[in-house]
Amino acid sequence: xxxxxxxxxxxxxxxxxxxxxxxxxxxxxxxxxxxxxxxxxxxxxxxxxxxxxxxxxxxxxxxxxxxxxxxxxxxxxxxxxxxxxxxxxxxxxxxxxxxxxxxxxxxxxxxxxxxxxxxxxxxxxxxxxxxxxxxxxxxxxxxxxxxxxxxxxxxxx
Amino acid sequence: xxxxxxxxxxxxxxxxxxxxxxxxxxxxxxxxxxxxxxxxxxxxxxxxxxxxxxxxxxxxxxxxxxxxxxxxxxxxxxxxxxxxxxxxxxxxxxxxxxxxxxxxxxxxxxxxxxxxxxxxxxxxxxxxxxxxxxxxxxxxxxxxxxxxxxxxxxxxxxxxxxxxxxxxxxxxxxxxxxxxxxxxxxxxxxxxxxxxxxxxxxxxxxxxxxxxxxxxxxxxxxxxxxxxxxxxxxxxxxxxxxxxxxxxxxxxxxxxxxxxxxxxxxxxxxxxxxxxxxxxxxxxxxxxxxxxxxxxxxxxxxxxxxxxxxxxxxxxxxxxxxxxxxxxxxxxxxxxxxxxxxxxxxxxxxxxxxxxxxxxxxxxxxxxxxxxxxxxxxxxxxxxxxxxxxxxxxxxxxxxxxxxxxxxxxxxxxxxxxxxxxxxxxxxxxxxxxxxxxxxxxxxxxxxxxxxxxxxxxxxxxxxxxxxxxxxxxxxxxxxxxxxxxxxxxxxxxxxxxxxxxxxxxxxxxxxxxxxxxxxxxxxxxxxxxxxxxxxxxxxxxxxxxxxx
Numbered sequence: 001x002x003x004x005x006x007x008x009x010x011x012x013x014x015x016x017x018x019x020x021x022x023x024x025x026x027x028x029x030x031x032x033x034x035x036x037x038x039x040x041x042x043x044x045x046x047x048x049x050x051x052x053x054x055x056x057x058x059x060x061x062x063x064x065x066x067x068x069x070x071x072x073x074x075x076x077x078x079x080x081x082x083x084x085x086x087x088x089x090x091x092x093x094x095x096x097x098x099x100x101x102x103x104x105x106x107x108x109x110x111x112x113x114x115x116x117x118x119x120x121x122x123x124x125x126x127x128x129x130x131x132x133x134x135x136x137x138x139x140x141x142x143x144x145x146x147x148x149x150x151x152x153x154x155x156x157x
Numbered sequence: 158x159x160x161x162x163x164x165x166x167x168x169x170x171x172x173x174x175x176x177x178x179x180x181x182x183x184x185x186x187x188x189x190x191x192x193x194x195x196x197x198x199x200x201x202x203x204x205x206x207x208x209x210x211x212x213x214x215x216x217x218x219x220x221x222x223x224x225x226x227x228x229x230x231x232x233x234x235x236x237x238x239x240x241x242x243x244x245x246x247x248x249x250x251x252x253x254x255x256x257x258x259x260x261x262x263x264x265x266x267x268x269x270x271x272x273x274x275x276x277x278x279x280x281x282x283x284x285x286x287x288x289x290x291x292x293x294x295x296x297x298x299x300x301x302x303x304x305x306x307x308x309x310x311x312x313x314x315x316x317x318x319x320x321x322x323x324x325x326x327x328x329x330x331x332x333x334x335x336x337x338x339x340x341x342x343x344x345x346x347x348x349x350x351x352x353x354x355x356x357x358x359x360x361x362x363x364x365x366x367x368x369x370x371x372x373x374x375x376x377x378x379x380x381x382x383x384x385x386x387x388x389x390x391x392x393x394x395x396x397x398x399x400x401x402x403x404x405x406x407x408x409x410x411x412x413x414x415x416x417x418x419x420x421x422x423x424x425x426x427x428x429x430x431x432x433x434x435x436x437x438x439x440x441x442x443x444x445x446x447x448x449x450x451x452x453x454x455x456x457x458x459x460x461x462x463x464x465x466x467x468x469x470x471x472x473x474x475x476x477x478x479x480x481x482x483x484x485x486x487x488x489x490x491x492x493x494x495x496x497x498x499x500x501x502x503x504x505x506x507x508x509x510x511x512x513x514x515x516x517x518x519x520x521x522x523x524x525x526x527x528x529x530x531x532x533x534x535x536x537x538x539x540x541x542x543x544x545x546x547x548x549x550x551x552x553x554x555x556x557x558x559x560x561x562x563x564x565x566x567x568x569x570x571x572x573x574x575x576x577x578x579x580x581x582x583x584x585x586x587x588x589x590x591x592x593x594x595x596x597x598x599x600x601x602x603x604x605x606x607x608x609x610x611x612x613x614x615x616x617x618x619x620x621x622x623x624x625x626x627x628x629x630x631x632x633x634x635x636x637x638x639x640x641x642x643x644x645x646x647x648x649x650x651x652x653x654x655x656x657x658x659x660x661x662x663x664x665x666x667x668x669x670x671x672x673x674x675x676x677x678x679x680x681x682x683x684x685x686x687x688x689x690x691x692x693x694x695x696x697x698x699x700x701x702x703x704x705x706x
Contacts, residue, residue: 001411001414001661001662001663002408003411004465006465007465010457010461011454011457011458011461014454014457015457018451018453018454021450021511022446022450025443025446025517025518026443028517029439029516030439030443035517036432036442036516036519036520037434037435038435038437038438039435044695044696044697044698045698048698077703077705102283103285103368105433105523105524107524107593109592112520113520114433114520114521114525115433115434115435116431118368118369118372118434118697119285119368119697120369120697120698120699120700121368121697122435123433124435125520135608136593136606138595139595140524140525140595140596140597141524141597142213142279142597142598143286143705144210144703144706145208145277145706147210147597148598148599148600148601148603
């Protein structure tokens with residue numbers, strides 16, 4: 001098959017660029033901890049029995065390390081339990097999320113906290129808030145007629 | 158190759174029926190789209206208890222699924238007929254009609270369910286949101302109908318090869334078959350989830366649904382779906398556009414290679430839509446991110462071929478200098494301008510797509526309106542505007558009329574308005590998406606929240622862009638009506654010849670069994686373990702259904 005010389009150059013350039021992009025993403029993800037959200041040790045949960053399933057039997061913010069907190073949150077149509085979340089600035093916060101009904105999306109505007117809440121599954125992402133203040137938490141997956149009213153605030157002290 | 162002067166009348170009827178059906182769906186979906194922009198922008202409230210989310214469901218289903226599928230089937234049947242002797246076999250045409258009726262009945266049932274507010278689940282119908290079972294039955298009918306249409310095209314292709322042993326097939330027919338092969342492989346996922354999960358569950362035969370599995374099967378289909386939209390567009394860019402500008406196709410073999418690469422790489426990539434989800438480990442997500450990037454390669458081949466065609470054509474016409482050939486392009490010809498604007502939109506569209514698929518970087522844009530902006534550049538511009546460009550010659554070519562200068566001028570205005578509307582709307586969506594504004598939300602004020610207030614000006618721009626797009630659709634409707642009043646005569650069905658003789662095209666490109674085999678192996682590598690994990694190794698407890706609208 002005849003391939004034009006300029007096209008060969010173009011293709012090599014393109015494929016090398018793609019490889020570089022992928023290498024950057026891979027190195028950050030797998031050796032520097034900048035990973036996609038995923039559940040670690042929580043296993044699966046029954047969305048109808050969250051009230052008796054740890055850690056969702058007691059949603060809230062807990063200190064789990066010297067400067068590390070865990071925010072256990074249940075999303076439901078159309079709200080959050082607990083409704084208001086307060087965490088300290090400069091501390092690592094692990095958001096542990098599930099849904100008790102349909103699929104929701106947990107987004108803290110202006111941050112990289114953006115993950116899906118799926119009934120039966122537990123999702124986890126970590127974030128450190130540098131600046132104190134009020135943040136907007138909203139549901140970013142369509143969950144029914146009240147979806148646009150599903151939001152709350154996060155206070156960083 | 159025997160080619161008849163006028164388009165076969167029976168084939169024309171089949172093609173025209175598909176194209177008109179597609180445009181009716183487009184108009185209804187377009188009205189819904191414009192109203193959505195106004196509602197979200199806070200300028201308008203829907204009367205009669207019709208919700209934003211109902212409009213959104215209608216918009217997505219009618220435009221992304223119905224308009225595209227009907228137009229693609231009609232366009233590809235027309236080209237297959239044109240290049241394989243000018244007449245479909247009765248088997249091929251019969252399968253085409255059977256496919257049409259199944260899809261049309263499916264569309265009708267689905268539309269009624271959406272209008273009745275029985276299926277306000279958006280076009281992605283994520284479980285455990287539960288629509289009327291008839292909505293899922295309707296979707297199944299559309300898919301099965303498209304399978305019959307694909308069988309018709311393949312039957313025609315096989316009969317050509319029987320009668321032309323040893324010859325390389327006409328490029329248009331080859332590309333149409335490649336598109337349908339991709340479609341068969343891709344729709345296995347959506348067919349599996351609809352038939353084995355959604356239908357039994359929505360009828361109440363089973364209580365619970367495996368949510369993660371349904372999402373995985375949906376996105377197994379959902380990403381190649383976008384290539385099912387794109388490949389017919391590439392047919393136009395490779396086969397039609399060079400002829401329209403008075404040139405030749407750059408390379409027959411590389412065009413075929415690009416289509417084979419789409420089949421091989423576009424299926425095992427669905428996890429890049431699920432990067433922010435639990436239940437799939439980062440390893441499997443990243444593996445599919447790599448494969449997602451591989452599917453960029455055929456688009457790079459295409460970009461080179463198109464601009465090489467433009468340049469060689471311009472130089473052959475005597476234009477000189479580094480970019481002098483640019484002036485040789487027929488800017489006032491809608492048959493060129495439509496697809497060209499599509500190519501332009503596909504540059505930022507493709508770049509945005511790579512950003513979306515960039516593993517952890519997806520967290521910045523996932524489920525924000527940036528994503529909506531992205532696919533309005535790709536499917537709603539690169540694809541839709543190319544289809545508009547096709548319609549201006551396809552309809553007169555098959556109905557035996559001559560495209561008049563007046564209708565061509567309307568077309569130039571129409572596609573220009575469309576491109577401008579998209580620039581305004583999609584641009585605003587990209588910016589406010591980066592600022593965090595969510596997609597699929599009727600009102601983003603969050604009770605006067607200050608952070609959300611920053612999105613207001615962009616919501617206004619989205620609404621304005623939507624109105625401009627709707628005006629473009631009105632112009633299109635006028636042009637379509639005028640097309641049936643144009644004088645009898647001839648309009649060319651443009652099919653370009655390659656620069657080099659097709660004999661140079663290697664025969665291994667036509668060995669479908671091999672390529673489908675390679676595709677299957679990649680799919681097994683990318684999906685076997687994650688699906689086994691979700692299905693029986695470690696499934697989550699099932700979810701019951703919810704009707705929350």
